[in-house]
Amino acid sequence: MDLQRIKYFLALAEQLHYWKTAEKVNITQSALTRQIQSLENELGLQLFERNKRNVKLTPAGKFLKEKWEVELSELEYIHQFAKQIHLGERGTITIAHPDSISASIMPDILAKITQAFPQLQIKLVQVLYENQLDFLKNYKIDLAITRDITSEQGIKSKKIYSDHLALVVPLAHSFKRFEDLSTESLKAQKFILPTKDEGSSYSEIIQALFKSYDFVPDVFLHSEFGSTIIALVRKGLGIAILPDSYMHHQSPDLRFIPLPFKTDILINWRADDHNPVLANILKLVFGD
Amino acid sequence: MDLQRIKYFLALAEQLHYWKTAEKVNITQSALTRQIQSLENELGLQLFERNKRNVKLTPAGKFLKEKWEVELSELEYIHQFAKQIHLGERGTITIAHPDSISASIMPDILAKITQAFPQLQIKLVQVLYENQLDFLKNYKIDLAITRDITSEQGIKSKKIYSDHLALVVPLAHSFKRFEDLSTESLKAQKFILPTKDEGSSYSEIIQALFKSYDFVPDVFLHSEFGSTIIALVRKGLGIAILPDSYMHHQSPDLRFIPLPFKTDILINWRADDHNPVLANILKLVFGD
DNA sequence: ATTTATTAATGCGTATTTTGCATTAATGGA
DNA sequence: TCCATTAATGCAAAATACGCATTAATAAAT
DSSP: OBHHHHHHHHHHHHHOOHHHHHHHTTSOHHHHHHHHHHHHHHHTSOOEEEOSSOEEEOHHHHHHHHHHHHHHHHHHHHHHHHHHHHTTSSEEEEEEOOGGGTTTHHHHHHHHHHHHOTTEEEEEEOOOGGGHHHHHHTTSOSEEEESSOOOOTTEEEEEEEEEEEEEEEETTSSOOSGGGOOHHHHHTSEEEEOOOOTTOHHHHHHHHHHHHTTSOOEEEEEOSOHHHHHHHHHTTSOEEEEEGGGGGSOOTTEEEEEEEEEEEEEEEEETTOOOHHHHHHHHHHHHO | OBHHHHHHHHHHHHHOOHHHHHHHTTSOHHHHHHHHHHHHHHHTSOOEEEOSSOEEEOHHHHHHHHHHHHHHHHHHHHHHHHHHHHTTSSEEEEEEOOGGGTTTHHHHHHHHHHHHOTTEEEEEEOOOGGGHHHHHHTTSOSEEEESSOOOOTTEEEEEEEEEEEEEEEETTSSOOSGGGOOHHHHHTOEEEEOOOOTTOHHHHHHHHHHHHHTSOOEEEEEOSOHHHHHHHHHTTSOEEEEEGGGGGSOOTTEEEEEEEEEEEEEEEEETTOOOHHHHHHHHHHHHO
16 A cells, blocks of 8 residues: 555545646546545545545545544654654764763763754763673673773774873872972872773873882772762872863862873774764764 | 555564565565665665675664554554444444333344444434434434434435334223223323424324314323323323333333324434445344 | 536556566675 | 675566546536
8 A cells, every 4th residue: 555545545535626636636637536446445445435526535534534644644753753863863872981071071072962963862871991892892882982992803993082190189288289299209198099900001001100100009999980089089098090081070179280191082882883873973073 | 655665674674684575575585675775765764784695774774663563553453443434333323213212122223233233333312303304414413213204305214113102191090991991081181292293293193093082182281201291190190192112111100001093113314324334224223 | 408517437558667587796604 | 715695786577557538427507
C-alpha cells in the first residue's frame, strides 16, 4: 500500500469531488479514480459510496479518514525525527571526562554543543581512569576526555587543551610563589597525589616533576578524585599537585602555584564510529 | 512511500543479511537492494551502514525500525477494524422503539443482535411518536420501531410482529373475561387512553374498537407513556386499553383481558441507508 | 418529457517503475 | 595470495501507473 494513495484518499475525502481533487493533487481524474479503486481492492472494502453524480464516505471510509490522518502525521513526524538523527542534530551521546575539567573547559564544550544542537541529549559520566578505554570500546561511552595518551587500535585521539600542573597549598602555607620551592623545602612536605597508574602518562608527568627536584615525595595518601584531594589539602592534611584547571572550582582558602609542567587533555573516540552526532561534535570541538 | 518497502526494511533490519532476507520475503537480492536504496533516497537518510561484507543499522535506521514496527501494526489493526465496519460487524446504530415492547420483543431482538455481532454498539432511545420519522430522516436515529404505518417517501417499513389489544383493569374490577364486556358496562367506565394522534394508525384501531361497541368512551386522561397509564390503572383511577406486550412488564395487581383487535409492530429505516450494520440487523430480524 | 450539463468510470496506447538474471567489485578469512 | 562471500549494478523484460478520449449515468433546466 502506497502512502501516496492514502494521501489521495484523504484529499478526496475532504473534497468529495473527483475532478477538483484530481486537479488539487496534480493528477488526472482517471488516475485518481484508479488509485481509489486499487486502494479499495487492497483493503477489501468500500471507501466511498458513489454514483455518477455524488461522492460520499462510507462508514468504513469515514473511520479510515480519521485514523489515517493521525497515522500519516505521526509518520511524517517520525521521518523528520529520523532525518535529524541522520544529520546528527538529534540523538544521544555519552561522554566521560575527568573531574578536573568539569569547571574549566567542559562548560565551554557543552555550551557550544547545546547551542549548535539544542535537540541533542548528552550524558556525562565519571569513569575510573583504568576503565575509560574499555568503556569506549564496548560502546558504554562514545567519547572519552582523558589526560592519557593512548595508542590503542581502533581509537582515535586528539589534543584539545593543555594546562599546567600546580602545587596546591593552604593559603597560610609558607609556599607563596614558585621561587619558594626547593628540593629541601619540598622534601619536608606531606603529599596527597593521584593514584599511581602504570603506563598513565599523567602520573609519569608527576613523576618527572619530582625527578626534576631529585627526590621521592612523602605521599601519605592517594586518591583518584580531585575534589577529595582538594578537601584534604583545605583541612591542612598535606599539599597536592593538580592540573590548574582546578582553580576554576571555587576554593577560596587554597593557593595554586603554577609549575612549568604541562598536561594535555585529549578527546578519544572509536575510529569506526559513524554516528553523525559524534561527527558533529568533533567538528564543533576542533572547528575553531 | 510504499508500505511494502517498509516491510522489506524491517525484514532486513532483523536479518541484517540481503540474501537471506530476499529469500524470506520472496524477491531477489537485487530487488531488495534497490528497494532499500530507494527508501533511503526517499527519506534522504541512510538506514544501513554497509560494505560488501556487513550490514548494520545506522542510528536513524535503528530509530525507524522501532517506530515503524509500532506504526505498521497500528495500521494493520486499523485496517482490520475498517474491514469489520465494512462487513457491518462493527459500528454504531441508534434504535428508537415504543415503551410497550421493551419487555417483550425488544429483548429478543437485542439478544439476537449482540450474539451475532458482539462488537456492535447499540444505542436505544425513546422518541415521541410524532418525531419518529423526522428523527429517522434527519439521521438522528437509524431504525424506528413503531406501531404506525408510514407511506413516507424514502422510508422503508416491514412488519415484524403483531399483538392484541387488551383491556387493562385492576384485579378487583368486575371485568374478568372478554364476555363480561358489553356496550352498557363499558359506557360506565372511565378510560385512560393514549394521546389521540391524527393519522396514527394505532389510535385509529382503538377508535375502531369503540365503534364496534357503538359508543364514545369517557376518557378522563390521555398519556403517551404506557408505564404512566399502567400506574394510573393500578391506583384505580380508570381502566385502559394497551397492547398486550405490556403483560410482560411485571404488574401483579392488574388484569389484561385480550380483545379481538390486533396492532402491528413495524420496523422502519431509510431506503438509501447503505450502512452495512443496518443491512446485517435487518437480515437478522427478518432472517428467521 | 426532453435536453443539457455534470461527472465518475473505462478502453487503450504510452511512459514509468520494478524485477530478475547475470555479472562485478569489494572484503574477510584461509 | 587465493578463495568464498556478498552487496551493488547493467540490461532487458514484465508489471504498473498514467493521460487522453470517450462513455454512461444522473440531476437540473426547459
